[in-house]
Amino acid sequence: MKNQPIGVFDSGVGGLTVLRTLIERLPYESYIYLGDTARLPYGTKTGETVTRYALQASAALVDRGIKALVIACNTASAYALPALRQRYPGMPVIGVIEAGAEEACQVSRSGRIAVMSTDSTARSGAYPAAILKVRPRAQIVSIACSLLVALAEEGWTEGSIVGQVLEKYLSPAFARDPPDTVVLGCTHFPVLKREIETVLGPDIALVDSGSTAAAFVEQTLRKAGELANGKTQTDIRFLATDGSDRFARVAQAFLGSSIRALAIETIDLSPFSRVD
């Protein structure tokens, strides 16, 4: 299994921020990235729908012979992780929430932690549950910032409009007893990091749950003796459920380099609907 690819799944291109960290940390691994672009956003949908979509997308990756599955989507991690672990008991299935929660608990001095996420992730209560497990006296404020997903998709990552939207979302949580740590609990938010830092100022620590998850993936594969043993360049394949041209265009902002449209295969997940 060592040289089989790692499957990375997100509702769209946002998980490429996680893939980028994975490639930096584990450059000799191969990856298959699946963006369920036809059904994005997940962040406004119910837990049942998100779980069903996640099971189908994961089945498509497992079908391609992956050795581990990374749920590079906070919303899918919030709802579908137990179902996925049950479905694939022999395979490491790693989400982004536990890693982000642990890092936030380590970084925060006051124990006051804000979590920026999609509406569905906020509603799931998954971050507060994961944080309280590590730090039972933590005070957590969940901030649903669904509009930021659209801004990131549009490539609007800086400037006055983004600043105003962030102010609107963040200022209520900072009016009294401000948190000292903010978790970027959505894979789209790291591309807005510079603007978020500008709005919050230098004293607030930002935790990117995606990049902390990459360290979890490394630990998990090392423990299982499943790290790739080659020393050759990473092979990366991209799958999207809709529009490879748009995927390639938006992906550049997330991956930080260009992806040839040719390298993206458009797939249909309907054959995997039997897994529900």
Ligand code: DGL
């Ligand atoms: N990938 C999703 C997440 O991390 C954000 C995009 C969406 O709403 O589908 O929560």
